[in-house]
Amino acid sequence: MNDSQEYWNPLLETLPREKLRVLQLKKFRRIFQWAYDHSKFHRSLYKKAGIKPEGIRSIEDVEHVPKVEKAMLRRIQSKAPFPYGDALCVPIEEVTEFRQTSGTAGQPVYQPDTWQDWEWWSECWCYVLWAQGYRPADRVFIPFGYNIFVAFWAGHYAAEKIGCEVVPGGVLDTKHRVLKIQELNATAMMSTPTYVLGMADTARNKLGIEPACLKISKITCAGEPGASIPSTKRRIEQAWGAKVYDHAGATEIGAWSFECAEQPGAIHVNEAFFLVEIEDIETGKIIHEPGRQGKLIITALDRQAMPCIRFDSKDIGEWTSAPCPCGRSFRMIKGGIIGRADDITKVKGVLLAPTAIEEVVRSINGLGNEYKIVVDRVGHMDRITLKVELAPEAQEQRQLLETKLKDRLRVKTNLRYDLEFHQYGTLPRYQVKAKRFTDLRKRH
Numbered sequence: 001m002n003d004s005q006e007y008w009n010p011l012l013e014t015l016p017r018e019k020l021r022v023l024q025l026k027k028f029r030r031i032f033q034w035a036y037d038h039s040k041f042h043r044s045l046y047k048k049a050g051i052k053p054e055g056i057r058s059i060e061d062v063e064h065v066p067k068v069e070k071a072m073l074r075r076i077q078s079k080a081p082f083p084y085g086d087a088l089c090v091p092i093e094e095v096t097e098f099r100q101t102s103g104t105a106g107q108p109v110y111q112p113d114t115w116q117d118w119e120w121w122s123e124c125w126c127y128v129l130w131a132q133g134y135r136p137a138d139r140v141f142i143p144f145g146y147n148i149f150v151a152f153w154a155g156h157y158a159a160e161k162i163g164c165e166v167v168p169g170g171v172l173d174t175k176h177r178v179l180k181i182q183e184l185n186a187t188a189m190m191s192t193p194t195y196v197l198g199m200a201d202t203a204r205n206k207l208g209i210e211p212a213c214l215k216i217s218k219i220t221c222a223g224e225p226g227a228s229i230p231s232t233k234r235r236i237e238q239a240w241g242a243k244v245y246d247h248a249g250a251t252e253i254g255a256w257s258f259e260c261a262e263q264p265g266a267i268h269v270n271e272a273f274f275l276v277e278i279e280d281i282e283t284g285k286i287i288h289e290p291g292r293q294g295k296l297i298i299t300a301l302d303r304q305a306m307p308c309i310r311f312d313s314k315d316i317g318e319w320t321s322a323p324c325p326c327g328r329s330f331r332m333i334k335g336g337i338i339g340r341a342d343d344i345t346k347v348k349g350v351l352l353a354p355t356a357i358e359e360v361v362r363s364i365n366g367l368g369n370e371y372k373i374v375v376d377r378v379g380h381m382d383r384i385t386l387k388v389e390l391a392p393e394a395q396e397q398r399q400l401l402e403t404k405l406k407d408r409l410r411v412k413t414n415l416r417y418d419l420e421f422h423q424y425g426t427l428p429r430y431q432v433k434a435k436r437f438t439d440l441r442k443r444h
């Protein structure tokens with residue numbers, strides 16, 4: 001691979017949209033037929049809906065194919081073959097990879113992949129990393145506890161496939177990870193936004209190392225929306241003196257999106273491998289035009305062991321209108337994933353996305369990176385409590401910061417908050433999947 005080459009796959013990444021659509025339809029029909037022929041779960045789902053492989057002739061027909069939800073995958077796990085259930089499309093002995101979802105919202109979903117799927121995972125990630133400027137000369141540090149979660153595993157293999165040198169940060173603690181980055185002059189890393197912010201704090205406060213003085217020049221963030229939230233992106237970029245790029249993926253789906261080096265305020269859909277549809281949450285109709293938010297329904301067009309066909313990702317996003325200056329023809333989601341359908345709730349009749357609150361908190365100098373949102377009900381009224389931390393150097397400015405925070409929150413979200421200021425370092429810190437939003441109304 002030539003270093004100066006702009007795209008990982010120049011042909012597919014710049015394919016005219018009509019041709020891309022033709023390719024996606026062809027692949028959709030192929031994976032649908034595959035699932036219909038090899039999985040009891042899918043066949044019975046489609047038979048019930050009266051849809052056969054030959055019934056899918058256009059991309060519009062895809063909209064009639066039933067969606068699959070996480071809960072359905074959880075339910076079939078009690079069936080044979082153990083432990084995946086009857087959505088498995090290959091003989092169990094062909095499965096080479098086991099991963100599982102985090103299970104934060106219930107029992108985890110087990111995810112099987114064949115060796116071919118695993119190569120597919122890393123190929124998808126190559127598009128992501130190449131677009132973010134990873135090249136063979138990079139030394140990539142991965143501060144991730146390699147385990148049963150897929151997280152950055154495929155990113156690791158993709159970096160190797162590109163030709164980078166990969167340093168697995170594995171079981172090292174945060175201090176030792178920072179020291180290793182320093183010792184080896186690592187140039188890139190992959191992590192959750194929450195964790196890279198925490199690493200920067202550890203470097204400064206516990207080691208006296210200024211992270212911006214290290215050699216890290218690019219950071220790929222995933223697992224949470226942060227890298228697409230402008231103020232969070234800015235904080236990480238300033239802390240590390242590096243470019244920060246977003247990536248959204250999921251265990252059941254794959255590496256389906258990425259922000260490119262142009263940082264256009266949007267993420268590309270990895271359309272060579274995935275079909276993304278946006279569904280109106282209220283009407284269930286597919287949204288084709290830019291500017292309207294909905295739920296992302298995603299199909300992995302080439303994944304074989306356990307196909308992912310019209311999977312309800314519960315992620316919320318909207319299409320952009322403008323093409324990207326990078327020249328890729330892959331469509332983009334504006335501002336990345338703005339939240340999960342489960343987290344975006346109505347408070348006092350207004351739609352509240354926790355990412356909007358994060359954008360405000362992290363746009364104010366003098367407030368720490370951590371925050372917590374608690375929604376509850378007092379009598380018949382919803383109440384939102386926002387807990388923030390005062391940075392050590394800002395102790396004197398509390399009144400000023402409180403006014404600023406209240407004003408910006410009202411402008412951004414149209415809601416009033418009870419503010420609580422906490423001592424720096426006292427709110428919970430997270431390594432993966434931060435849980436900063438609690439809705440106590442659901443208990444009533």
Ligand SMILES: [Zn+2]
Nearest residue numbers: 260262324326
């Ligand atoms: Zn682009």
